[in-house]
Amino acid sequence: xxxxxVRTIALQTGTADSTVWPLLVEDSLAFAEDPNFxxxxxxxxxxxxxxxxxxxxxxxEKEVRQAMLHAIDRQRIIDDLWQGVAQVAHSNIPPSSFYxxxxxxxxxxxxxxxxxxxxxxxxxxGADGIREKDGVRLAFTITTITGDQARRPIAExxxxxxxxxxxxxxxxxxxxxxxxxxMRNGTMDSSIFxxxxxxxxxxxxxxxxxxxxxxxxxxxxxxxEVDRLIEEGLKIVDPEGRRKVYDQIQEIFVEEVPCLYxxxxxxxxVFSGRVKGLPVAPKASTEYYxxxxxWWLEDA
Numbered sequence: 001x002x003x004x005x006v007r008t009i010a011l012q013t014g015t016a017d018s019t020v021w022p023l024l025v026e027d028s029l030a031f032a033e034d035p036n037f038x039x040x041x042x043x044x045x046x047x048x049x050x051x052x053x054x055x056x057x058x059x060x061e062k063e064v065r066q067a068m069l070h071a072i073d074r075q076r077i078i079d080d081l082w083q084g085v086a087q088v089a090h091s092n093i094p095p096s097s098f099y100x101x102x103x104x105x106x107x108x109x110x111x112x113x114x115x116x117x118x119x120x121x122x123x124x125x126g127a128d129g130i131r132e133k134d135g136v137r138l139a140f141t142i143t144t145i146t147g148d149q150a151r152r153p154i155a156e157x158x159x160x161x162x163x164x165x166x167x168x169x170x171x172x173x174x175x176x177x178x179x180x181x182x183m184r185n186g187t188m189d190s191s192i193f194x195x196x197x198x199x200x201x202x203x204x205x206x207x208x209x210x211x212x213x214x215x216x217x218x219x220x221x222x223x224x225e226v227d228r229l230i231e232e233g234l235k236i237v238d239p240e241g242r243r244k245v246y247d248q249i250q251e252i253f254v255e256e257v258p259c260l261y262x263x264x265x266x267x268x269x270v271f272s273g274r275v276k277g278l279p280v281a282p283k284a285s286t287e288y289y290x291x292x293x294x295w296w297l298e299d300a
Contacts, residue, residue, distance in 0.1 A: 001016075002147060002176075003147055003149070004021070004022070004023045004024045004027065004149065004150065005024065005027070005149065007019045007021070007023055008023050008024070008027045011023075011031070011037070011270055011272065014272070016272075017271060017272040017274055017275050017297065018269070018270070018271045018272070018275060019269065019270055020269075020289065022265070022267055022268055022269065023268070023270065024149065024150055025082055025083040025085055025150075025268070026083060028268035028270060029083065029085075029268070031270045035273070036272065036273045037270055037271065037272055037273060038270075038271045038272075038273060038275070038278060039268055039269070039270055039271075040268075040269045040271070040278065040279070040282055040285070040288065041266055041267070041268050041269075042096070042266070042267055042282055042283060042284055042285045043087065043094060043095060043096050043264055043265075043266055043267070044094065044194070044264055044265045044266070044267040044285060045094045045096070045097075045196050045198065045264075045284060045285075046194040046195055046196040046197075046264075046265075047089050047092065047094075047194065047195065047196075047197055047259075047261045047262070047263070047264060048086070048089075048151070048154075048192070048193075048194050048262045048263050048264075048265055049089070049192070049193075049194075049195070049259045049260055049261045049262055050142060050155075050158070050190050050191065050192050050259060050260040050262070051183055051190060051191055051193075051195070051218035051219050051259045052065060052140075052189075052190050052219055052258065052259050052260060053140075053183070053186055053188065053189050053190065053219065053220050054219050054220045054221050054222075054258055055186050055220040056140065056189060057134075057136045058136050058137065058138050058139065058140060059140060059189070059190075061121060062255070062256050062257060063117050063118070063120070063121040064118065064121065064123065064138065065256070065257035065258070065260070066107065066117055066257050067113075067114040067115075067117040067118045067121075067165065068114070068162060068165075068167065068257075068260055069107040069257055069260055069261075070107050070108070070109065070110045070111070070113050070114040070117065071109075071111050071114040071161050071162055071164065071165045071167075072109070072158055072161050072162070072260065072262070073109040073161060074088045074089075074109065074262050074263060075088055075109070076109075076157075077154055077157060077158075077262060077263070078263055080157075081153050081154055081157065082263070082265065085265065085266040085268065086263040086264060086265045086266055087263060087264050087266075088262075088263055089261040089262060089263050089264050090104050090106050090254065091104055091250045091253065091254065091261075092197035092198065092206060092209075092210070092249070092250060092253045092261070093197070093198050093204055093246065093250060094198075094264050095264065096283055096284060097198070097204060098239065098243075099198075099204040099242070099243055099246045099247075100250075101246075101247045101250045101251070104250055104251060104254045105251075105254045105255060106254075107254075107257075111161075111164055111165055114165045115165050115166070118131055118138075118165065118166065121133075122134075123138055123166070125166045129166055130166055130167070130168045131166040131167065137168065138166065138167050138168065139167070139168035139169070139170070140168075140169065140170075140189040140190055141169070141170040141171070141172055141188075141189045141190065142155045142158070142159070142169055142170070142171055142172070142189070142190045142191060142192060143171075143172045143173065143174050143179055143182070143188055143189070143190070143191050144171065144172070144173055144191065144192055145173070145174070145175070145176045145179060145191070145193060146173045146174060146175050146176075148193075151192045151193065152171075152173075154192060154262070155169075155171055155192050156171065158260075159171060176193075179191045179193070180218075183218035184215070184216065184217070184218060186220045191218075194265065195209065195216070195218070196209075197209045197210065197253075204233070204242070204246045205230065205233060205234060206230060206249065207230050207234070210223075210226055210230065210249070210253070210258070211226070211227050211230050211231075212224075212226075212227050213227075218259070219258040219259050221256070221258040223252065223256065225252060226249060226252055226253075229245050229246075229248050229249050229252075230249065232245055233245040233246055233249070267285040269285055269288060274297045274298055274299065275295055275296075275297060276295065276296050276297070276298050277294045277295040277296055278295065279291065
C-alpha cells in the first residue's frame, strides 16, 4: 500500500495490524489517542533529503550546494510540514548512532549568506533574476514520487526558498522506480525521499551511497578521499578505530554537501493492540521487524 492514507484506513478497519512505513504524521499522532493501538517512536536512521546530480554543471560546485542548504529553512519545514517530529540533519549518520559526530560544520538558515556564496562563486543574476555562470542557468528539476502526499509540500516550499536567492526549481512527478533508476543512472536532476547514508543503526558504512562506485550513489558523488576512507573503514573491526575514519567521512560530507540533507524523522510505527511481544523503549525502527519472530497476536 504505497499511499499513507490507505495504510491508515487499513489499520482503522482491522485489515492490517501494523505498518512498516510511517503514516502521515497527523494520522500517526491521532492513533496515540486510541487505546486500541500502540505507537513505537524512534529517531529514524534515514535522511529526508534532496539527492542532487553532482555531475550537472549547475550542481557540480560545492559552493552552489552549500548556498542552497543555507537558503532552506529546515527547522521551519519540520515545524510547519512535519508537525515538529524530526531533527535537523547535520551529518550522513543519525544522532542515535555510536559513530555520530556532533561538532560538525552546520548550515544555519541565512539567505543573505547564501547569496554571498553564490556571488563569490561567480553566479550572477540574469535579466529574469535567475543566476547564470559561463552560459549555464542555475536551474534544475526536482521529481517527486507520484502520490507522495507528505514530501511534495516540502519540495514546493523549497522551490520558493531557492527562488529567493536566484535559483530556479521546476517540479515534476514520476513513479518511484523511475526516480531510483534516473538518480542511479545520472539522468535525473534531483528528487526528494528518505534514504539511509549508512547501512543500518549500528554499521556506519556508506559504500552504497557515497563511494564513487556505489550502487545507490544517487548524487553521482565522486571523491577519491571518501572512497579511500570508506574502503579503510570496512577493514577496521575495533569500534574506536573505525570512529576516526567515519569522523573524517562525516567532515567531508558536510563540507561537500553532495545532497541537500534536511532532517532525521522521528519514525512513528503504529501497531494494533493485538500485537504482543513488541520491544520496550527501542532505539531504532530498523530492529522491529528483524525480531518479529518474537511477536504473537491476541484477540482483543
